[in-house]
Amino acid sequence: MLTLLLYVLALRLSLSLARYAWTVCIRVWHPKLACVKQDFSFEPTVSILLPCFNEGPDVYNSIRTIVECEYPADKFEVIATDDRSRDDSWEWIQKAAADFPGRVIARRNHENIGKSRTLIGASHVSTSDIIIVIDSDCIFAKDTIRQLVSCFSDPKMGIVGGKVGVRNPNSNSLTQVQTYGYFLAFDLWKTYENWTRSVTCVGGYLLAIRRHLFEQIEPKILTRNWFGVEVVEGEDRYITHHALLLGYDTYVNTNARCWTNAPEKYPQFFKQQYRWRKSGIRDLFMTYKLLWRHVGTVHPNGIYCSTVAPLTLLSFTFGIFIAPLFNPLFFLQPISLAISLATGAVLHLIVSTHFPDQKINNPLTFGLFGFWWIINSFYLTVLCLLTFDFSDWGSRTKKRVRRPGQ
Amino acid sequence: MKLEDIRPAINDSVLTLYRIFAIVSLYAVLAGVLVFGLGCTFYAISKTWVAPVILSQDDKDTLDLTGKTLATQNTVDDLKLDIGKLENTVAEATLHKAKLQKLLPAVDEAIAQENRHKRETGPVLANLDKQKHADEARTQSALVKLADVDSNIEKELAAGLITKSDATQATMVFVKSHGDLTDSKIARTLLKDTIWEKTLPSTTYLDTLHKKAELESEIACLGIVIDNAQKQITTERNQVTKLDQALKVAKQTPLWAAMQDGRTNVALVAYENQAVAIEGAPVYDCYLSFVACRQVGTLKAKFVGEQHATHPIFRSDLRGFLVQLELTVPDSAKSKTLFVGSKPLLF
Numbered sequence: 001m002l003t004l005l006l007y008v009l010a011l012r013l014s015l016s017l018a019r020y021a022w023t024v025c026i027r028v029w030h031p032k033l034a035c036v037k038q039d040f041s042f043e044p045t046v047s048i049l050l051p052c053f054n055e056g057p058d059v060y061n062s063i064r065t066i067v068e069c070e071y072p073a074d075k076f077e078v079i080a081t082d083d084r085s086r087d088d089s090w091e092w093i094q095k096a097a098a099d100f101p102g103r104v105i106a107r108r109n110h111e112n113i114g115k116s117r118t119l120i121g122a123s124h125v126s127t128s129d130i131i132i133v134i135d136s137d138c139i140f141a142k143d144t145i146r147q148l149v150s151c152f153s154d155p156k157m158g159i160v161g162g163k164v165g166v167r168n169p170n171s172n173s174l175t176q177v178q179t180y181g182y183f184l185a186f187d188l189w190k191t192y193e194n195w196t197r198s199v200t201c202v203g204g205y206l207l208a209i210r211r212h213l214f215e216q217i218e219p220k221i222l223t224r225n226w227f228g229v230e231v232v233e234g235e236d237r238y239i240t241h242h243a244l245l246l247g248y249d250t251y252v253n254t255n256a257r258c259w260t261n262a263p264e265k266y267p268q269f270f271k272q273q274y275r276w277r278k279s280g281i282r283d284l285f286m287t288y289k290l291l292w293r294h295v296g297t298v299h300p301n302g303i304y305c306s307t308v309a310p311l312t313l314l315s316f317t318f319g320i321f322i323a324p325l326f327n328p329l330f331f332l333q334p335i336s337l338a339i340s341l342a343t344g345a346v347l348h349l350i351v352s353t354h355f356p357d358q359k360i361n362n363p364l365t366f367g368l369f370g371f372w373w374i375i376n377s378f379y380l381t382v383l384c385l386l387t388f389d390f391s392d393w394g395s396r397t398k399k400r401v402r403r404p405g406q
Numbered sequence: 407m408k409l410e411d412i413r414p415a416i417n418d419s420v421l422t423l424y425r426i427f428a429i430v431s432l433y434a435v436l437a438g439v440l441v442f443g444l445g446c447t448f449y450a451i452s453k454t455w456v457a458p459v460i461l462s463q464d465d466k467d468t469l470d471l472t473g474k475t476l477a478t479q480n481t482v483d484d485l486k487l488d489i490g491k492l493e494n495t496v497a498e499a500t501l502h503k504a505k506l507q508k509l510l511p512a513v514d515e516a517i518a519q520e521n522r523h524k525r526e527t528g529p530v531l532a533n534l535d536k537q538k539h540a541d542e543a544r545t546q547s548a549l550v551k552l553a554d555v556d557s558n559i560e561k562e563l564a565a566g567l568i569t570k571s572d573a574t575q576a577t578m579v580f581v582k583s584h585g586d587l588t589d590s591k592i593a594r595t596l597l598k599d600t601i602w603e604k605t606l607p608s609t610t611y612l613d614t615l616h617k618k619a620e621l622e623s624e625i626a627c628l629g630i631v632i633d634n635a636q637k638q639i640t641t642e643r644n645q646v647t648k649l650d651q652a653l654k655v656a657k658q659t660p661l662w663a664a665m666q667d668g669r670t671n672v673a674l675v676a677y678e679n680q681a682v683a684i685e686g687a688p689v690y691d692c693y694l695s696f697v698a699c700r701q702v703g704t705l706k707a708k709f710v711g712e713q714h715a716t717h718p719i720f721r722s723d724l725r726g727f728l729v730q731l732e733l734t735v736p737d738s739a740k741s742k743t744l745f746v747g748s749k750p751l752l753f
Contacts, residue, residue: 227424228417382435386428389421 005318012315015308023192034194036251039153046076046145046208047126051118052093052136053083058261063096065139067103071146079122080136081107083114089136114232115204116221123214131214133236135205138164138258147256148208158248159209159240161202162256163190169358171264176360178262178269180344183351183358190252197249198302201283204236206258209243217242226282229389234279241283241306244298245290270380278384284310314381448696449719452750454682455696455743456673456689457718458731461664471661475653482649485642492635492642499635503628506621513618517611528604535601538594545587549580556580660709660728671703671739674715675746676726682746683708683729690745691738699749703733718742 026033048066052059063078080097082090090108097106105125109118123131130149134140141147144162151160163186169179193199217239224231224238240250263269287294287306294303352359449455461468556577563573603610656662664670675683685705692699707730717724719742729746733739 227420228414229421379435379439383432386432389425389428 009315012308012312016312019192019309020188022195023188026191026195027187034191036151036154036157036197036249036253038147038150038253040146040150042150042153043072043075044129044149044152045127046071046130046132046149047123047128047211048076048078048132048134048145049119049122049126050078050080050134050136051083051115051122052080052085052089053112053115053118054085054087055089055092055136056087057092059089059136060092060096062134062136062138062140063093063100063104066134066144067096067100068142069140069145070142071149073103075128076145077126077128078104079107079125080104081109081118081122083109083118084112114230116224116232116235119235120218120221123211123218126211129211131209131211133204133207133209134258135260138205138260139167140206140259141257144206144256144258147253148206151251151253152208152210154249156247156249157197157251158213158243158246159199159202159207159250160256161199161208161250161252162206162258163252163254164203164205165257165259165355165358166262167259168261168264170361171262173362174266174269175262175264176362179351179358179360180347182262183347183355186252186254187350187355190254193302193305194251196299196301197251198244198299198305199250199252200240200244200302200305201237201280202240202250202252205260206256207236207239209239210248213243213246213248214239216246226388231282233275234282237279237283238286241286244302244306245293247297274380274383277380278387280310281381281384282388284314445695445719448750449743452696452745453679454745454747454750455679456675456682456729456746457715457724458671458673458739458741458744459715459728460739461660461670461672463665463669465661465664468661468664471656471659472665475656475662475665478649478653478656482646482653485646485649489639489642489646492639496632496635496639499628499632503625503632506625506628510618510621510625513614513621517614517618520611524604528601531597531601531604535594535597538590538597542587542590542594545583545590549583549587552580552583655710658710660730663730671731671733671736672709672728673731673744673746674713674724674726675729676717676724679746680726683727684747687747689731689733689738690749691735691741692743692745692750695743696745696750699745699751702735702738702744703731705746706730706732 050059050062050066055062059080063080066078069076078096078100080093082093093104093106093108097104107122107125109121113121119133130152132145132148148160148162151157164182166175166179166182168175170176190199220242221235221238224235243250263272283306287310291307294306298306348360463469463472559568559573559576562568563570568576660670660672663672673689683705685707687705688701689703689705690699691702709728709730711727713726713728715724715726716722731739731744738744
């Protein structure tokens with residue numbers, strides 16, 4: 001049994017390495033393979049949906065930077081919806097609506113209904129061809145909207161995402177760790193999925209979708225449940241997955257850029273990761289449930305990324321359960337630390353060279369990244385598997401109160 | 407009844423079961439992580455734990471040591487026997503050599519005496535030979551003269567000048583004289599032989615010298631034999647000393663104790679914890695690894711020699727030495743760890 005498990009883990013490792021190798025090949029020698037044809041003259045109407053819960057003044061900055069994007073003013077609107085925040089977010093939204101008249105629609109739910117329903121409510125207000133969902137704590141580059149929309153010139157393109165960077169990469173070791181994580185996610189993992197236009201999760205921080213496609217998926221979002229318990233997190237992954245199942249392409253345009261504040265405190269970070277991990281595991285189960293629907297519709301690479309790749313987490317979790325039984329100090333072995341630090345050094349070099357705004361002052365924090373990955377894989381995965389009946393806004397549940405003008 | 411009608415009930419049941427399972431599992435995982443962390447921390451800090459090992463006559467190592475010990479003991483016995491034989495050989499050879507060495511001067515003395523005798527009698531006989539030679543010459547000339555007389559006897563007998571009896575008597579004298587001359591020649595020839603023996607090296611003399619050389623060779627050979635035997639005795643005595651030392655060391659190992667006593671409870675003491683390895687110190691066993699402990703015996707003896715083992719908790723390489731335990735609760739030897747000196751957490 002143990003031998004079989006080791007073979008499975010070795011196979012997974014080989015597949016992952018092959019995947020990374022191919023990704024590096026694409027990035028270095030054939031970058032066009034992972035790019036779609038863009039038409040910057042394509043200018044459909046755009047609604048930017050900004051659901052907000054306990055974001056405070058960050059929501060104002062988000063609205064400001066998105067409004068300042070270079071796109072015809074008469075062709076895009078911002079619909080900011082407050083989900084009954086317990087802080088001053090609503091005041092900041094109102095301030096934005098006042099500061100940018102005619103460009104921002106300020107809405108407030110009657111009660112806290114969660115991000116998914118808030119988004120759907122906001123989409124009902126919108127009449128545009130393209131809906132862009134953004135996070136209320138992000139700031140955006142001036143060409144973000146154009147970069148996203150230009151990819152929709154291909155009618156098969158259903159969802160386009162952007163690349164998120166970290167605004168506070170050097171605030172503390174935690175944000176440094178996350179910076180590496182974001183880099184790996186967008187510049188390594190997404191590249192592989194971009195290759196076949198089958199990105200399995202376009203993040204909700206910056207997600208552009210055709211309106212009719214969103215409306216097609218909307219009923220499914222509303223009826224998402226787990227044995228009767230409503231599922232409110234991971235709508236971005238869910239939407240992306242269903243777009244793939246409906247035969248559309250999904251893509252992350254790394255030139256469409258935004259930046260977010262990475263959590264600086266462990267509880268906040270933990271909740272965020274918990275939310276992401278849970279949506280990933282839910283998606284994995286859904287994938288297996290609807291596996292036959294994928295065949296013939298989704299690109300084989302997309303099927304692989306949805307079905308096999310996520311098993312890494314589960315197999316790693318299982319491995320972490322098993323490893324200490326044989327060697328409690330397995331993860332403190334010099335070889336493990338050396339590999340972690342060597343990988344960190346390479347990443348640091350790449351990030352420093354090609355992404356100076358994401359430069360990390362202390363490259364040794366990658367060692368922490370490895371440590372977090374162990375905790376993340378072990379405890380978070382188990383926690384997620386055992387708390388499918390629980391959902392909330394995650395990292396935004398509590399927020400300090402800071403009134404506009406303060 | 408439609409599935410949709412009973413779906414809420416099914417969902418509720420599944421959720422209830424799931425929640426029970428989830429709560430139990432989460433607490434189990436939490437408890438597991440906590441216990442694991444505490445355990446690792448405790449064993450990283452604790453300086454009183456030892457790792458018990460049960461040794462018995464049936465153990466592979468014990469059997470191996472038994473075989474080796476017996477083989478070594480046999481070798482020692484064989485060597486001692488051989489040393490005894492060699493010592494006897496040396497004694498016998500020494501005695502024989504001494505006797506031969508005593509014989510050698512006697513031979514030399516005999517040869518010297520004989521040589522002296524020859525030197526004395528040789529010249530005398532040579533003179534006698536000369537005299538004999540002169541006597542023979544005179545006898546020869548006398549016989550030549552008698553030859554005429556002999557030829558005249560027949561004539562005088564025929565002439566009747568002498569009687570037949572006188573003629574016969576005269577002839578007999580003549581013949582006898584010839585015979586005497588011949589005897590004299592024979593005697594002289596023999597004398598020459600004697601003179602030759604007395605004045606020149608004879609084969610007898612050479613035989614004597616040969617025997618003397620053999621004697622000396624035999625003495626030398628005996629010397630070599632004695633020397634070699636003594637060297638071999640020295641070598642074998644060294645071997646015996648070394649093997650005895652090895653046996654002595656082996657007898658101080660826990661495996662020897664296991665060989666002798668049948669089953670021996672020992673424990674590996676890591677070098678970091680060696681301070682607790684004091685003979686007579688109490689030994690504790692705990693029900694929950696290091697909690698709820700009771701005394702189960704004492705530390706009986708320390709063994710020499712480094713031992714390598716795997717850390718019972720961390721599975722890393724461990725270096726230390728073994729101690730013998732006197733356990734009142736034999737099953738405690740099956741515990742993963744025991745504690746020496748005091749209870750690890752005072753309870």
